Amino acid sequence: MNSNSPHAVVVGAGIAGLLTAIVLAEHFPRVTVLERDTFAGSDARRGVPQARHLHGLMEGGRAIIEQLCPGLTAEVVAAGAPTTEVLAGSRWYLSGLRAAPTETGLITLLASRPLLESQLRRRAIELPGVTLRERIAANGLVADGGRVTGVLVSAAGAAPEAIAAELVVDCTGRASRAPEWLRVIGAQAPEQQSVVIDLGYSSRTYRRKPEHLDGQLGVVVSTMPGRRGGGAIVVEGDKWHVTLGGMLGDHPPTDHDGFTAFAATLPVPDIHRIVTDAEPLSDPVPHRFRGSVRNYFERIATHSDGFIALGDSLCSFNPLYAQGMTVAAQQALALRACLRKGTARLPARFYTHAARHVDVAWRMSTGADLNHPGVIGRRTPRIRLLNSYVTRAHRAAHVDPTLARTFMRVANLVDPPETLLKPATVARILWRARGIDLPAE
Known part of the structure; x- marks a missing residue:
């Protein structure tokens, strides 16, 4: 292939980076994905420590990934991952109350992060013109006249080099150095906002028995203000992947007895029953x-052409709400739409488009975080009112399958939040929530 043909570089080969490479391959003859990790073996990569914990791919994200990679769901299933229906084949507890079992039309793909990522990586590197380079780190940007023209990289045992590119996309995640890179080349860095939650996870795997959870394949106990939470899902290999979590320093232990005891303090016994009956297959990690971090690139007055940030580099969400992969997929689809109209003013157009999706997830997650009295942040009357309303929605969803379906479709980023604010839905939530008490904290 002609080395002078248009070239795009993606920094980071996680979910966001791979989806970005797949989109870019539709518009650039050459796409290079740079990753500082190595992909030897099937375990979680060193650079993705959260890969050892539960990952929820919401239906909104799965549908987009399937759109970008037709047949990928079936391929992940063929590799061993089960699927289930959100409220029919698994259990969801909201504010300690189980959402009423019902059909929702939402598919849950129960794959570990390493499996999903490996299948997506295979799809990406099979595309013509896509190259993946391992064990190479990006250290900065190359610019000319205010336009980014490449990326500075280094690899062990090799001299630093500059890789020329018409477009550089930073998908390095929440540890992104993009703001610093932009300042170094004299460009404007984005404003930043953070919401500190001090979340702690502990995860391990267990051998599954068919009778566990009455044969269902998953249970999620939402971590809410004053409540510990966790999840257990069946992943490839017919094993339970169990994650426990707590906020503001209330972190689960990593020894066997402490992990089991923490599970006993959840508001419902489902996960504790699994961990006390099943054979552990790994130690807790x-x-x-x-905390959540948002970089407001869309507020920059003058962008450096040739560079964009995507995925957690743009906004890193509280993982309790499982929004990260889905919002990254939404951003990849936004990039695709922008590229179809050319590359002129691409950063400004992309950030404006992407912000529509980021805004929704950010308001949902940070609003829920601020329902915890220990989380520092400004609680506007709107946030207080919405949090009170959401709690009522949790109560109503416990007894009303229609409301349970509506709530879960919003939570899965399939239907917009405004769906919950339709007059008929508001009236139904307020009516059905009456007389239903939440479990004691």
């Missing part, structure tokens, strides 16, 4: 998430 920890992960800590300091």
Whole structure:
């Protein structure tokens, strides 16, 4: 292939980076994906420590990935991952109350992060013109006259080099150095907002028995203000992947007895029953998430052409709400739509488009975080009113299958939040929530 043909570089080969490469391959003859990790083996990569914990691919994200990679769901299933229906084949507890079992039209793909990523990586590198380079780190941007023209990289045992590119996309995640890179080349860096939650995870795997959870394949106990939470899903290999979590320093232990005891303090016994009956297959491993971070690239007055940030580099969400992969997929689809109209003013157009999706997920997740009295942040009357309303929606969803379906479709980023604010739905939630008490904290 002609080395002078248009070239795009993606920094980071996680979910966001791979989806970006797949989109870019439709418009650039050459796409290079740079990754500082190596992909030897099937375990979680060193650079993705959260890959050892539960990952929820919402139906909104799965549908987009299937659109970009037709047949991928079936391929992941063929590799061993089960699927289930959100409220029919698994259990969801909201504010300690189980959402009423019902059909929702929402598919849950129960795959571990390493499996999903490996299948997506295979799809990406099979595309003509896509190259993946391992064990190479990006250290900065190359610019000319205010336009980004490449990326500075280094690899062990090799001299630093500059890789020329018409477009550089940063998908390095929440540890992104994009703001610093932009400042170094004299460009404007984005405003940043953070919401500190001090979330702690602990995860391990267990051997599954068919009778566990009455044969269902998953249970999610939402971590709410004053409540510990967790999840257990059946992944490839017919094993339980169990994650426990707590906010504001209330982190689950990583020893066997402590992990089991923490599970006993959840508001419902489902996960504790699994971990006390099943054979452990791994030791508990920890992960800590300091807080959500949003970079407001869409507010920059003058963008440097030739560079965009995508995925967690743009906005990193509280993982409790499982929004990250889905919002990254939404951003990849936004990039695709923008590229179909050319590359002129691409950053400004992309950030404006992507912000529509980021805004929705950010309001949902940070609003829920601020329902926890220990989380620092400004609680507007609107946030207080919405949080009170959402709690009523949790109560109503416990007894009303129609409302349970509506709520889960919004939570899965399939239907817009406004769906819950339709007059008939509001009236139904307020009516059905009466007389239903939440479990004691």
